[in-house]
Amino acid sequence: MTTNVRILLCDDHAVVRAGLLALLGGEPDIEVVGEAGSGEEAVALAARLTPDVVLMDLQLGPGIDGVEATRRIAAASGTGGTGPAVHVLVLTTYDTDEDITRAIEAGATGYLLKAERPEELFAAIRAAAQGRTTLSAPVAGRVMARMRSPRPTLTERELDILGQLSQGLGNRDIARALFISEATVKTHLGRIYEKLGVETRSGAVAVAKEQRLLP
Known part of the structure; x- marks a missing residue:
C-alpha cells in the first residue's frame, strides 16, 4: 500500500x-x-x-x-x-x-x-x-x-572599503573613515574592481553580496 x-x-x-x-x-x-x-x-x-x-x-x-x-x-x-x-x-x-x-x-x-x-x-x-x-x-x-569558480580573495583593507561602499559612502568619506588618503582609496577600488570583474561601485557591491563577501 x-x-x-x-x-x-x-x-x-x-x-x-x-x-x-x-x-x-x-x-x-x-x-x-x-x-x-x-x-x-x-x-x-x-x-x-x-x-x-x-x-x-x-x-x-x-x-x-x-x-x-x-x-x-x-x-x-x-x-x-x-x-x-x-x-x-x-x-x-x-x-x-x-x-x-x-x-x-x-x-x-x-x-x-x-x-x-x-x-x-x-x-x-x-x-x-x-x-x-x-x-x-x-x-x-x-x-x-x-x-567551479572560487570566491575572489580580497585583502582585509579591500573588504573594509567594500563595507564602506555598501553603505553608499564616497571616496572622501571612506578615506576619512579608514584614516587613509583618497588616492589610496582609488588604488584599492581599482584592485577590487579587477578582482570582482566589475567596472562600477554598484557592480562591486552587487557581486560582493552575491559572493557573500560582506558581513
Whole structure:
C-alpha cells in the first residue's frame, strides 16, 4: 500500500495556491493537508500538521520570507531539530545565486522553478519526501558554476572599503573613515574592481553580496 505524500503549500498569492491545489489533486499519492499565505503561518502549520513536504515560495510579502521560514521549519523538524522530518521544497520564480545559496543554507531539500513542467514538480515532491535533493536544471547549473569558480580573495583593507561602499559612502568619506588618503582609496577600488570583474561601485557591491563577501 502506497503512503500518500502530505504537502503544505506556502505562497502569498491565493490564485497560485488554488492552481497548485488543483494540479496536485490529480496525483493519487499526493495529499495537500494545508495552505499558508505567509512565512509565519507556514512555520506554525508545519509544526502542527507535520507534513512530509512544504512547498515554499521565497517572496511572501510582509513578514518573514521563504528563506527564514525554511530555516525555522528545518530547525524545528527532524531535518535539523527533534521533531518529525519536514522537508522544504522551494518553488519560486527567483533563480539568482544569492536566492539559491540562502535557501540551500537555510535547509531547503530542493529548489524548483515555477516554469518547470508538472511532471517535474511531482517527481521533485516525491523525491523531497524521501529527503532526496532535486534542483531545476538552471539552478543546478548555477550551483555547479559557483563550485567551479572560487570566491575572489580580497585583502582585509579591500573588504573594509567594500563595507564602506555598501553603505553608499564616497571616496572622501571612506578615506576619512579608514584614516587613509583618497588616492589610496582609488588604488584599492581599482584592485577590487579587477578582482570582482566589475567596472562600477554598484557592480562591486552587487557581486560582493552575491559572493557573500560582506558581513
